[in-house]
Amino acid sequence: MIGRLNHVAIAVPDLAAASALYRDTLGATVSEPVDQPEHGVTTVFIDLPNTKIELLGALGADSPIGKFLARNPDGGIHHLCYEVDDILAARDSLKAAGARVLGSGEPRPGAHGKPVLFLHPKDFNGTLVELEQA
């Protein structure tokens, strides 16, 4: 069912400093920051030859990564995003296997504008899993 690893998301307390670290210290290709007010985050993408790192900074008072950053003040790996061909079929198969889908259970447009869902980390070895329709 799961295909490519679309990205690894890392929540960071200071997006400018994290961008500079990946660009200058690690020598990677780093995008400009993009505010995503409907998701409560600002995103920066690190383009690697085979996948992407998504740096997440909090945007606004109610950012969904606010609690994570309060628990992890240095930042930390927030989620993995796997691509699937058919997100509704993937969701139904996962629910039938007992996995919990977060929120309403209906796919929403993610940071790339494609339909995404999040799966409960307790059902996936403590890993928050995003599924994105490829």
Place this chain on the structure above:
Amino acid sequence: MIGRLNHVAIAVPDLAAASALYRDTLGATVSEPVDQPEHGVTTVFIDLPNTKIELLGALGADSPIGKFLARNPDGGIHHLCYEVDDILAARDSLKAAGARVLGSGEPRPGAHGKPVLFLHPKDFNGTLVELEQA
């Protein structure tokens, strides 16, 4: 400097259950477990089209992931591994930029038999970073 994302490592409390989850529930290609006594872990690799997930189970009483699993009993993402062309040049450049290399600072053979180093998570947004010579 950094190239491909070689793998994402996830520490898990029950390697057989995690392997079954990735194989049966997520429909991925899952390797047989391999004990790595010199690293204190048993590894299972999930082959995705563009990268790998490395599932890590504790092996022996002194496993280096023992404390991590005590803090994260469900498991969790343990590290990211980036490939570099020249691990000694990468190390020297990172040290010059103020990043801390763990252990002796000398590369050791990793799970694939290639030279690896680990970088201090405090210097990389709370992310333990492994560098592997490609």
